[in-house]
Amino acid sequence: MHAIRLHTHGPAENLTYEKTEDPEPGPGQVRIAVAAAGVHLLDAALREGGQGPGPAPAPLPTIPGREVAGTVESLGEGVAHLWLGKRVVAHLGFAPGGYAELAVTDVDRLHEIPENLDFAQAVAMIGTGRTAMGILQFASLGPGSVAVVPAAAGGVGTLLVQYAKHAGATVIGLAGGPEKVARVRANGADLALDYTDPDWVGQADEYRGKATIVFDGVGGETAKAAVGLLGPGGKHLVFGWSAEGISHGRPLLIDGVSEQVLGPVMLGRAGGPNPVRTLELRALTEAAAxxxxxxxxxxxxxxxxxxxxxLETRNTIGKVVLEP
Structure with missing residues (x-):
């Protein structure tokens, strides 16, 4: 098979397209003919040598990527035959290997893809959608809500705008540049603003003191300005700080207003024996509906x-997906 391999930590150019051996499924595993593999900012941090989830970074050389969708084409010992040929999506967990034509994972990680989703959309929902569902556990949205979404053209931001509009909220979506702003407006935002415009806060002045929630995956000056729109009792949900760099930045937290909702906090709210899977199922259900x-x-x-x-230069719209 062909795959992307990383032999040395460093810049994006260190990701090389190579021919390598096909992986074999072990007991309780399946092999997926990959049709789409998700790309995450965490992948970039790990590529540079940062510490990610799991007990230790993957040894080099490695095939990055933890989100895949495709068709089950081979079964390991003990796996029910009914999985063969199924359209599936899975998060691979701590084990990388997604940037490839073939990937192996435990059968317990599989979700069958709803008929109305293609492979790339399914990958987006298993990762980005799961995150959005986790964030929304901390939000109370309704017809009286005014939600501010920085990075509203991004993968998570797109879903937050849609969910808030479906709940009846007024949505202010922020994005960088005319093309992204147009996408945010088309996605349903009541007000779509270019945060690279020095006067964007003035353009949102009618909502100053009226915003009820800021969904912040950006941090930096944009987040500070967005928080300034909050009214009494407003909430600032922090789930990232991409403007500062995922490896080096720190979240913007303001006492009495901010709440950080990543990691164990998010999973703890989801509950159940497998909170990750709970959020994945919620995301796929929302997309299927x-x-x-x-x-x-x-x-x-x-x-x-x-x-x-x-992705690192924020020149993307939505979830970034690789297709073999």
């Missing part, structure tokens, strides 16, 4: 380095 529709930007698998560069 047509209430959420993920934005996807596709790159060929061989152009993984370009995908990483685009």
């Amino acid at each position: 047509g209430r959420l529709s993920p934005a996807v930007q596709r790159f060929p698998l061989s152009e993984a380095a370009a995908a990483h560069r685009a």
